[in-house]
Amino acid sequence: MINRYISERALRLESYKAEPNAQGIALDKNEIPWGLNDNVEEALIKRLKALRLNRYPDNDYANLKKAISKYTSVDTRSICIGNGSDELIHMALQAFTDPGDIIAVQNPTFPMYKVYGTICGVRVWEYNLDGNFEMKSDEFINCIQREKPRIVFLCNPNNPTGIKLELQEIEEILKRIDGIVIVDEAYFEFSGLTAAGLLPGYENLIILRTFSKALGLAGLRVGYMLASPAVISCFERVRPPFNVNTFAQAAAAEVLEDMGKVTERVEIIKGERKRLTALLKGLRGLQCFESWSNFILFRSGSTGKIYERLQEAGIYVRNFSNPVLKDCLRVTIGSPSENDSFYEAVKEVLYDGA
Numbered sequence: 001m002i003n004r005y006i007s008e009r010a011l012r013l014e015s016y017k018a019e020p021n022a023q024g025i026a027l028d029k030n031e032i033p034w035g036l037n038d039n040v041e042e043a044l045i046k047r048l049k050a051l052r053l054n055r056y057p058d059n060d061y062a063n064l065k066k067a068i069s070k071y072t073s074v075d076t077r078s079i080c081i082g083n084g085s086d087e088l089i090h091m092a093l094q095a096f097t098d099p100g101d102i103i104a105v106q107n108p109t110f111p112m113y114k115v116y117g118t119i120c121g122v123r124v125w126e127y128n129l130d131g132n133f134e135m136k137s138d139e140f141i142n143c144i145q146r147e148k149p150r151i152v153f154l155c156n157p158n159n160p161t162g163i164k165l166e167l168q169e170i171e172e173i174l175k176r177i178d179g180i181v182i183v184d185e186a187y188f189e190f191s192g193l194t195a196a197g198l199l200p201g202y203e204n205l206i207i208l209r210t211f212s213k214a215l216g217l218a219g220l221r222v223g224y225m226l227a228s229p230a231v232i233s234c235f236e237r238v239r240p241p242f243n244v245n246t247f248a249q250a251a252a253a254e255v256l257e258d259m260g261k262v263t264e265r266v267e268i269i270k271g272e273r274k275r276l277t278a279l280l281k282g283l284r285g286l287q288c289f290e291s292w293s294n295f296i297l298f299r300s301g302s303t304g305k306i307y308e309r310l311q312e313a314g315i316y317v318r319n320f321s322n323p324v325l326k327d328c329l330r331v332t333i334g335s336p337s338e339n340d341s342f343y344e345a346v347k348e349v350l351y352d353g354a
């Protein structure tokens, strides 16, 4: 009965499903494997008393923007805060598209660009990456000049492939498109790659970042973006008031005070990425893609069996329904012992009976 009233857009979508991961080894959502470090936890417990939780949050995000500005060397007037970078993706679509407009995304990439695009009633034009998940820049630019998207989403490094774009490729796209270019740098701390240096030269560039990955606050939902003050003022028109809660604002600012610990953890993950990549590359019948992120994508004819075996062992990785990711799984880099458990289970399947 209610389906008579549902919007066409909602009808085209399915609800988002995520493994609860209450138990087991969660290597499916690209989180880091550690909780808050002790310094941040203590500082937050102390601060909690002073947080006036009976009041609405600071809608200007003064402290948090100051901390982000210090971290990124970008002026506070060029920063906007979101309830996760997911919310900023939605806000970008609300600020820069009308129903029926076109947006351009790569395929495969982070699925939420398409989901929020559908919610906003835009047409999503997809550029299929090649068999090794790489982009042919000239071809891509020709296509976007033909399609004239209002927004081009570039995920760098790309999720789920971990593959990077070169800065020159991004700049070429910025030069040649009459629209907004969003460079999603959710995995910036693991890649060391950023287009932030291009911000002064391109008013149509938006950089998205998140506290959910290297900064370890996925549970609090904080993201931010860097862009020209003109773009920020467009976002501010559609931003829901008080969109990030007081506690999350305080925690995010506190994490940025202790970047030494973040860097230490990032180095561990990068070391594990190198180790696990080498191990996986050594396995018969498995193709492993070089990653600039905190996850690795791999392809194998035995993906179904590997996924099942991992689930039996309580190890969760990401599988995909997207046909271009046929036979692929994505594993988040966990702690050294989690990575060992994952690797042993994969090896067991591939060498079963050999």
Ligand SMILES: Cc1ncc(COP(=O)(O)O)c(C=O)c1O
Pocket: 029, 030, 083, 084, 085, 086, 087, 110, 155, 159, 184, 186, 209, 210, 211, 212, 218, 221, 222, 223
């Ligand atoms: C590329 C990319 N962008 C954005 C997000 C969303 O992050 P957040 O937790 O800040 O909403 C993710 C999460 O996996 C991601 O992979």
